[in-house]
Structures are given as C-alpha cells and as structure tokens.
Amino acid sequence: MCGIVGYLGKHDTKAILLDGLKELEYRGYDSAGIAVLQAEEFSYFKAVGKLANLEAKTADFTTSGFAAGIGHTRWATHGKPTEINAHPHLGDASYVVHNGIIENYQELKNALISEGAHFLSQTDTEVIVHLFESLLNGGLKPFDAFRETVSRLKGAYAILLVTKQMPETIFFAKHGSPMIVGVNESDEKFFGSSDAALIGKCHRVIYLEDGQLGFVSRTGIHLEDAHAAAVVPHFASLPESKLSAQKEGFRFFMEKEIYEQSEVLSDTLIGRLAEDAILFDELNPSLLEGINEIKLCACGTSYHAALASSYLFERLGKIRTSVEIASELRYKEPLLCTDTLFVVISQSGETADTLETLKMAKAAGLKTLVVCNVDNSSMVREADAAILTRAGIEKGVASTKAFATQMAVLWMFSLYVAQTKDTIDAETLRKQIGLLREVPAVVRVHDDLHERIRRLSKRYLHGHGFFFIGRDIFFPLALEGALKLKEISYLHAEGYPSGEMKHGPIALADPELFTIALMPKNLLYDKTKSNVEELSARDATICAISDVPFEKADDFIPIAAHDHYMLEFFETMVVLQLLSMEIAIRLGNDVDMPRNLAKSVTVE
Incomplete structure (x- = not known):
C-alpha cells in the first residue's frame, strides 16, 4: 500500500522522484524518502509525515547529470512511522525501497544478525538490502545476488534496489504488489507502483507480472521470470494527460x-x-454456462457494493448469491463449488486479501470475474474476465466515484445474468435499462443541496456516535455512509438494518445519539418510518433523508421525487458522501488523506 518511484536518466532526478511521490502520496503518508546514486556517491533524505516535509529537507539538494534514483512514500506495517523506519533502507553501499510484506523477515533477520549484519530499523524491508549485500560479499555478481535475494523472500513485494557495485543500474522485482516500468523517447527509465506516477513522463510501460525481476541500465531493460528465463518486454501505452488527477x-x-x-x-x-x-x-457468453450461484468477494467500500448488489442479483437475476469479506474468506476453509461464478470487486485491483481469494477460487476451478477500475491491475490479469468501471483516477482515500461506478456495473451485470439465463421479461428489462440511463443525472450535485448539507453539518460535530439505518438495499448503503463518516471525521458511526434497532442498539438512544435515517419512498417506507419513530420516541436526534417530509425528524434532507428505489439509492449515496465530507471539513481534517489509512491496501 506504499508508493514507489524510480528514475534512471540525465535530467533532474530529485524533481522527478518528488513529482512521482506526489502522485502516489494517497498510497501512504506516514513518511517518505529518496536516495540518489550519482558519480558513485549516494545522497539520501527521509522525513516523517507528509511529502511536504521531505520537500523541505531536500530544498538545498540539487541533481544534474546521469543518476539512479529511488523514492518511497510509506504506510507503516512493520515498525512505527519514524524517520529510521522510513524507506529507502541502507546497507553498506546499497539502498532499497519495498512495497508489501516479507513474511519470513524475522527468520532472515536472525540469520543475518548472526553473520554480523547491523540493523537500524524495525521494518521487514531492511532484510532485503542486508541479504543482498551478504550474498554480494560472498562472491556473487550484483544481479546474481539480487536474483538469489528475491528467491529467498516469502510474501508480497515490489522492490527497487540500487548499489555502488553497478552505479548506473536499478534492480527491480515484483510479486503480489504492483510495479510498472516505463521508458520515453530519450531512453530514460521510470518506475512506479501506479500509473499516476508515470503520466506525463513516459508513453510506453511494462506492467510487471508476479515473479518477474530484472534491471534497467543505460543500454536497456533486462527482464526475466522467476526461473531466470529471459522475458521479452511487452509494452503498453500510457495516457499523456494528468488533468483528470x-x-x-x-x-x-x-x-x-x-x-x-x-x-x-x-x-x-x-x-x-x-x-x-x-x-x-x-x-464471453460461456462465462455463465453451468453457473448456479454467484459469490461476491471484496473489502471495505467494495464489500458494501457487493452486499448491495446481492439484492439485485437475487431480485433481478434470480440467481443464488452470497457475499464474503475477503479477509475472512481466506481463512474459513470455504466450500467452493465449480458451479459458482466468483466475482471480486476492487477499485485498485491490487487489494491483497481480495487478490488472494481470487487466486483461491481459480485454484479450486471456479470461473472468475473482476469488477475493477484499473486496467492491467493484478486482479484484471488474474481473473478469467473483467468489467472495468471506468471511474478514472480516484485520489481521495475515502472512495466515492469508485463505489458509484461499481454499483452501476453490478446492477448492469445482474441484468446481464437475467437476460442470459432468461429470467427477466422484456418489459422489465427495458424499464431497468431506462432507469440506468437516468442515473448520471440523478447523481449530479446541485448547489442548493450542497449548501443545505454544509449548513446542517455544524450540528453533527459532537455527541457519542452515529447510527446510519436503512432497510433492504439501503442497509448496505447505510454501512457505506457510516464508513465514509468514520474514515474522514474520526467520529464513531455504525450502519444498521432499521428493523434490528429494537434488538439491542436502541438501548443507546438519547439526544446525543445521531441517527441518519435512509427513508426511500419506493422501498419499505412505512416499515422504516416505524423504526425511526421508535428512536424518536426515545429522544434520539434524527436526520431523515427522503423525498417524503418526516414530521418527527430533527433535520430533513430532501431528495428529488423518483419512481424507483434505485434512483433514490444513488441520490441518497451522494447526500451521505457530502454530509460526511462537510462534517470532516468543519472538524479541520484532511479529507483526502485521513489518518492511518491509505488508498490501495496491498497488505493483509
């Protein structure tokens, strides 16, 4: 979940590294660092906190002429977010940056310490550079030592390493964490753990596969697989504009x-x-042949999209559907049957737990599909089929448009299942397609709505917690609304089915318990209203979101009148996103980079 950049060339290495890290700061911002090897001498800088702190430290540092540089922005896994634990990590004459987790690092560390290695940090990453130098000192040539180092690592990693032994070279390896190599017309070489770091710098990129490793030098790119067999690089094109970011x-x-x-x-x-x-x-139409069940698997916001869409798969697609949290499925010894279509959902396509469940399903012989925002991501390459959400670059850590586009894709796919299995009549299908066409207009933010929410938000800065409640498909939306508020405001919030409040949670009801009630007119309105009245009778503070005025609400956010609950779903989604954001802004929080979180979760 950290961000990695690298550069080999003759231009301003410092500026290129820092610019790349700016594009990746959403992946982690506990600390950051760069190392530059020029004229066989290293310069390195580290700083705790956001990238601005590293920029301040490097203000007087200049680079010119040919150099090899690597950089990293960290989301802490092993060791506290301190300068010592920040990357790059140093050996005697080498530096390394790494994204992922080395599962056998303690075993390797103990062996290296017994050989006399001196460790400075608490990280798993530092074993990589010490192991490399141990093998180098044992007589191996630099790339042979790097290859052997990688072969001894267990876990997930994307690695860049530079050493004085080959000063105009950057070694790289990838397994389980994303890594991209780019080149431009000047034959400069670039690295990034995401496209965002490379846009505008190069036009051709290699999306590395698991097990691949190699090095770049002045003369070209050497690429091989895990068995040391040479691989011919396959280049893909990269967009040229950063405007969308x-x-x-x-x-x-x-x-x-x-x-x-x-x-x-x-x-x-x-x-x-x-x-x-x-x-x-x-x-391929054959994807659904022999399929009698759909199993949806995801984490976080994507899990909420999965849970919400499960109502649609059973209601519209008439197919048995189950939903799994990826981190739980991995260890529950699931019964995976080959008549099940295994669908994973991820914004980045790199979410570690979800990726591993995808591999589990493939190993069990299931057909697999990924719903994803990032082409050429690990999940897209791994799955049998992929539907891209086309959301574009999403830099806010708290997902918004990724969730919206996931829901649209999954709604469409539930109808695709229905039409393929002939479980929906033509008139219902046409009506559903008509509703889908209305969604872009429904989610358009109007100034008066946003201003109403902005003014209302000042009432919800204190208290002892929030309940977001809804029924049916609005229950997963309530979960998502609560998650948004938690992520960026740091206020306690829970999503709950409206009908379950009286089975325990209503004991918490008092004026300092804020209830955000999702009350769609077209779906179980009277049932939901009755549940909200139970809370109101116990003095809970009620904020109702509906197109029907609710006289017992302390606050009311009106949405437009719609004739179908899915249109209410998408407009309510926007209201919840805006409300969470405005509360967080009033609290003075960094909305885009909430504490302790990162955008692409590539560790367990």
Whole structure:
C-alpha cells in the first residue's frame, strides 16, 4: 500500500522522484524518502509525515547529470512511522525501497544478525538490502545476488534496489504488489507502483507480472521470470494527460470526485446499454454456462457494493448469491463449488486479501470475474474476465466515484445474468435499462443541496456516535455512509438494518445519539418510518433523508421525487458522501488523506 518511484536518466532526478511521490502520496503518508546514486556517491533524505516535509529537507539538494534514483512514500506495517523506519533502507553501499510484506523477515533477520549484519530499523524491508549485500560479499555478481535475494523472500513485494557495485543500474522485482516500468523517447527509465506516477513522463510501460525481476541500465531493460528465463518486454501505452488527477478548483479531491460522478457514470454506461439488452462485449457468453450461484468477494467500500448488489442479483437475476469479506474468506476453509461464478470487486485491483481469494477460487476451478477500475491491475490479469468501471483516477482515500461506478456495473451485470439465463421479461428489462440511463443525472450535485448539507453539518460535530439505518438495499448503503463518516471525521458511526434497532442498539438512544435515517419512498417506507419513530420516541436526534417530509425528524434532507428505489439509492449515496465530507471539513481534517489509512491496501 506504499508508493514507489524510480528514475534512471540525465535530467533532474530529485524533481522527478518528488513529482512521482506526489502522485502516489494517497498510497501512504506516514513518511517518505529518496536516495540518489550519482558519480558513485549516494545522497539520501527521509522525513516523517507528509511529502511536504521531505520537500523541505531536500530544498538545498540539487541533481544534474546521469543518476539512479529511488523514492518511497510509506504506510507503516512493520515498525512505527519514524524517520529510521522510513524507506529507502541502507546497507553498506546499497539502498532499497519495498512495497508489501516479507513474511519470513524475522527468520532472515536472525540469520543475518548472526553473520554480523547491523540493523537500524524495525521494518521487514531492511532484510532485503542486508541479504543482498551478504550474498554480494560472498562472491556473487550484483544481479546474481539480487536474483538469489528475491528467491529467498516469502510474501508480497515490489522492490527497487540500487548499489555502488553497478552505479548506473536499478534492480527491480515484483510479486503480489504492483510495479510498472516505463521508458520515453530519450531512453530514460521510470518506475512506479501506479500509473499516476508515470503520466506525463513516459508513453510506453511494462506492467510487471508476479515473479518477474530484472534491471534497467543505460543500454536497456533486462527482464526475466522467476526461473531466470529471459522475458521479452511487452509494452503498453500510457495516457499523456494528468488533468483528470488534478483538483480543478475543488477544495479536496474527494469533493471533485463526488461532483464528477455524473460524468464518470456516463462513461461506465456508454456502449453497455441497448434499448432492450445489456451489452458486455468484454464477456464471453460461456462465462455463465453451468453457473448456479454467484459469490461476491471484496473489502471495505467494495464489500458494501457487493452486499448491495446481492439484492439485485437475487431480485433481478434470480440467481443464488452470497457475499464474503475477503479477509475472512481466506481463512474459513470455504466450500467452493465449480458451479459458482466468483466475482471480486476492487477499485485498485491490487487489494491483497481480495487478490488472494481470487487466486483461491481459480485454484479450486471456479470461473472468475473482476469488477475493477484499473486496467492491467493484478486482479484484471488474474481473473478469467473483467468489467472495468471506468471511474478514472480516484485520489481521495475515502472512495466515492469508485463505489458509484461499481454499483452501476453490478446492477448492469445482474441484468446481464437475467437476460442470459432468461429470467427477466422484456418489459422489465427495458424499464431497468431506462432507469440506468437516468442515473448520471440523478447523481449530479446541485448547489442548493450542497449548501443545505454544509449548513446542517455544524450540528453533527459532537455527541457519542452515529447510527446510519436503512432497510433492504439501503442497509448496505447505510454501512457505506457510516464508513465514509468514520474514515474522514474520526467520529464513531455504525450502519444498521432499521428493523434490528429494537434488538439491542436502541438501548443507546438519547439526544446525543445521531441517527441518519435512509427513508426511500419506493422501498419499505412505512416499515422504516416505524423504526425511526421508535428512536424518536426515545429522544434520539434524527436526520431523515427522503423525498417524503418526516414530521418527527430533527433535520430533513430532501431528495428529488423518483419512481424507483434505485434512483433514490444513488441520490441518497451522494447526500451521505457530502454530509460526511462537510462534517470532516468543519472538524479541520484532511479529507483526502485521513489518518492511518491509505488508498490501495496491498497488505493483509
């Protein structure tokens, strides 16, 4: 979940590294560092906290001429977020940066200490550079020592290493964590753990596969697989514009991403909606042959999209559907049957727990599908089939447009299942397609709504907690609303089924318990209203979100009148995103980079 950059070339190495790290800071911001090897001499800098602290430290450092540089922005796994634990990590004459977790690091560390290695940090990463130098001192040539180092590592890793033994070279390896190599017309070499770090710097990239390793030098790229067999690099093209990754005048990327949901949902739907059919050209019709169950698996926000869509798969697709939290499925010894389509959902396509469940399902012989935002990501390459959400770069750690586009894709896919299995009549399918066409307009943010929420938010800065409640598909949306608030405001919040409040949680009801009630007119309104009245009678503070005025609400956020609950779902989603954001802003929090979190969770 950390961010890695690298550069080999003759231009301003420091500036290139720092610029790349800026694009990756959403992946981790506990600390950051760079190391530059130029004229056989290292310069290195580390700083705790956000990248601005590293920029201040390097203000007087300049680079010119050919150099090898690596950089890293960290989300702490092993060891506290201190300068000593920050990457790059140092050996006698080498530096390394690493994303992932080395599972056997303690075993390796003990062996290296017995040989006389001196460790400075608490991290697992430091074993890599000491193991490399131990093998180097044992007589191996630099790349042979690197290859042998990688072969002894267990776990997930993306690694860049530079050494004085080969001063115009960067070694790299990838297994389980993303790594991209890029080149430009000047034959400069670039590395990044995400496309974002490379946009504008190069046009051709290699998305490394698990087990691949090699090195770049002045003369080219050497790439091989885990068995030391040479691999011919396969280049893909990279977009040239960074415009979509900029704030464009909004206060935060999260705000920008909430506002652009209308546009990106149009992109999600385009080419996939005929008048009377759902079109997924990327799917082979045989994908659903012999399938009697769908198992959805994800983490965090993507899990909430999975849970919400499970209602649609059973209601519209008429297919048995189960939902799993990826980190739980991995260890529950699940019964995976080959008549099940295993669907994983991830914004990044790199989420470690979800990726491992995908591999489990494939090993068990299941057909697999990924719903993902990032082409060429690990999950997209691993799964039998993929549907891209087309959300574009999402830089806010708290996911917004990724959730919206996941929901749209999963809604479409539930209809695709229904039409493929002939479990939906033509008129119902046409009506559902018509509703999907309305979604981009429904999620458009209107100034009066946003201003109402902004003013209302000042009432919800204190108290002892929030309950977000809803029924049916609005229960997963309540979970997502609570997660958004927790992530960026640091206030305690829970999502709960409305009908379950009286089975225990209502004991907490008092004026300092804030209840955000999702009350769609078109789905179990009277049942939900009755549950909210039970809370109101016990003096809980009620904020109702509905297109029907609720006289017992302390606060009321009106949404537009719709004739179907799915349109209410998407508009309510926007209200919850804005409410969480405005509360967090009033509390003075960094909305885009909430504490303790990172965007792409590539560790367990």
